[in-house]
Amino acid sequence: MTTEASAPRRLTFGAYLVCLQGVIWREGLRFLHQRERFVSALVRPLVWLFIFAAGFRQTLGFSIIPPYDTYILYEVYITPGLMAMIQLFNGMQSSLSMVYDREMGNMRVLLLSPFPRAFLLFGKLIAGTLVSVLQVYAYLAIAWFWDIQPPPFGYLTVLPALLLVGLMLGALGMLLSSLVKQLENFSGIMNFVIFPMFFASSALYPLWRVQEGSPALYYVCQANPFTHAVELIRFALYGQINWVALAVTGACAFVFMAGAILAYDPSRGLMALRGAPGAGN
Amino acid sequence: MSETPPALEISGVSHFYGARQALDDVSFSVASGAFCVLLGLNGAGKSTLFSLITRLFALRQGAIKVLGRDLSQDPGAALSALGVVFQSRTLDLELSVAQNFYYHAALHGIGRKEAARRTADLLAAVNLADRAKDKVRALSGGQMRRVEIVRALLHRPRLLVLDEPTVGLDIGARADILKLARGLVAREGVSVLWATHLTDEIDPGDDVVVLHKGRLRAQGKAAELREKTGAADMRAAFVALIGADEAGGAW
Incomplete structure (x- = not known):
């Protein structure tokens, strides 16, 4: 065993890359080891697509709305919403893994790294986002056989949108994870965050329809960052940019990320105020 | 000195x-x-x-x-x-011993090749070289502790x-x-x-x-x-x- 004295290692750009790679690699491994997580991440939107959308197809009629230039099937309409849903669940699940990590002490290992904390948390976010993007493409591949066939270049142009949405939702999950002290409390967050965010958005119905039914709900949907995430994906899937959606998603990603980094900062964050597991004595 | x-x-x-x-x-x-x-x-x-x-x-x-x-x-x-061994276990049970070490090494900016070399040395020192590919879950409590201690030495604190x-x-x-x-x-x-x-x-x-x-x-x-x-x-x-x-x- 060799533990000869070493000067404090300079954290070079290469070292940063090694660290980032390591964090992504671990997240990937964890994902591979949780096969049921992958399956359920895929089954969930497919159930919506195969059953819910098929049932609703006749109930809802659409006029032509951008970015679509023709009448579309309901399945086509909800696909961007389901893609965002995959990312929403994944974002919440990675934060679930952060709560788990904190309880199991893995979080402590992460925070012992000499790299700046903001960088470490950002690395975790990127890792989670990449996993969610993989899931989305797996969904798109299956949906293709269900006649959900956006233009081929759409598969490419949607990538940046997916990355940004993944970051935003991951950061939101990370922020929430700092508020949850124990794993058991997390199901509440799932109910109070995931469902309201998903249903009060343009994922399942266009907002003009919501407005007809309830103007108040329309404003709630407009204020919901998830609506903008869905619209960003919807437009990007057809090679277009929805600037408002981009601005809102980008701004929310930034705010949530800053919040998460603050929350995990020991001097300012909530962890310091509340104490952390295993440190109560 | x-x-x-x-x-x-x-x-x-x-x-x-x-x-x-x-x-x-x-x-x-x-x-x-x-x-x-x-x-x-x-x-x-x-x-x-x-x-x-x-x-x-x-x-x-x-x-x-x-x-x-x-x-x-x-x-x-x-x-x-600084190397740290916490009271509660901080190894990832789902990963192999070596994978835990590589992750720790990456967190300290140590690349895979060097990490593999150090991991082999450290595990050999605690007679666990043959367990490198086993999942941590398969180790005994005492073995896990030994693994955690040598893992804390990976970046040579x-x-x-x-x-x-x-x-x-x-x-x-x-x-x-x-x-x-x-x-x-x-x-x-x-x-x-x-x-x-x-x-x-x-x-x-x-x-x-x-x-x-x-x-x-x-x-x-x-x-x-x-x-x-x-x-x-x-x-x-x-x-x-x-x-x-x-x-x-x-x-």
């Missing part, structure tokens, strides 16, 4: 949880190359001190230096010289801090872990801070720091403390130092 800073320097550290004070003006240091025992009952403030040393909590009062590097001002440099590392282990495994840590001090010159509430883990030549209810009660060589208190053994010395009533039945 005369200029060598202490491996760990704690000066005037206090910490509160809300209104409750967990540490009250604690100061001590771990000399370079020393095996220092931080002795205290459960609730004495040991884990709080560890949380401060490992930057889980921010230091609000006092200063902590690792090999002369201030933890608050230069956390990166301080953390790169000069100071190793261990928070009750023998908790929950049987007598044989406890002895192994203790021997491993003492061997590091003797052979590699690594400084060790060993937190425990078990007096039988102390050798007469060890530096001992006694913490009780967040306050430093005594520090010095184990043999000196025993002499000073006129106690027959270390356990009796500890009881004398923290007061018999306080120690009654708690350990």
Whole structure:
């Protein structure tokens, strides 16, 4: 065993890359080891697509709305919403893994790294986002056989949108994870965050329809960052940019990320105020 | 060597949880190359001190230096010289032993090739070379502890801090872990801070720091403390130092 004295290692750009790679690699491994997580991440939107959308197809009629230039099937309409849903669940699940990590002490290992904390948390976010993007493409591949066939270049142009949405939702999950002290409390967050965010958005119905039914709900949907995430994906899937959606998603990603980094900062964050597991004595 | 800073320097550290004070003006240091025992009952403030040393909590009062590097001002440099074994297990059970090591190495900016080389060396040193590809879940409690200790050495820290590392282990495994840590001090010159509430883990030549209810009660060589208190053994010395009533039945 060799533990000869070493000067404090300079954290070079290469070292940063090694660290980032390591964090992504671990997240990937964890994902591979949780096969049921992958399956359920895929089954969930497919159930919506195969059953819910098929049932609703006749109930809802659409006029032509951008970015679509023709009448579309309901399945086509909800696909961007389901893609965002995959990312929403994944974002919440990675934060679930952060709560788990904190309880199991893995979080402590992460925070012992000499790299700046903001960088470490950002690395975790990127890792989670990449996993969610993989899931989305797996969904798109299956949906293709269900006649959900956006233009081929759409598969490419949607990538940046997916990355940004993944970051935003991951950061939101990370922020929430700092508020949850124990794993058991997390199901509440799932109910109070995931469902309201998903249903009060343009994922399942266009907002003009919501407005007809309830103007108040329309404003709630407009204020919901998830609506903008869905619209960003919807437009990007057809090679277009929805600037408002981009601005809102980008701004929310930034705010949530800053919040998460603050929350995990020991001097300012909530962890310091509340104490952390295993440190109560 | 005369200029060598202490491996760990704690000066005037206090910490509160809300209104409750967990540490009250604690100061001590771990000399370079020393095996220092931080002795205290459960609730004495040991884990709080560890949380401060490992930057889980921010230091609000006092200063902590690792090999002369201030933890608050230069956390990166301080953390790169510090190896930590927490009381609770921090290995990822789903990953293999080697994968856990590679992840830890990456967190310290060490590339895969170098990490693989060091992992092989370290595992060989604790006779676990053949378990590298096994999932951590498959190891025994004692093996996991050994793995955690050598993993903490992966980035070659000069100071190793261990928070009750023998908790929950049987007598044989406890002895192994203790021997491993003492061997590091003797052979590699690594400084060790060993937190425990078990007096039988102390050798007469060890530096001992006694913490009780967040306050430093005594520090010095184990043999000196025993002499000073006129106690027959270390356990009796500890009881004398923290007061018999306080120690009654708690350990």
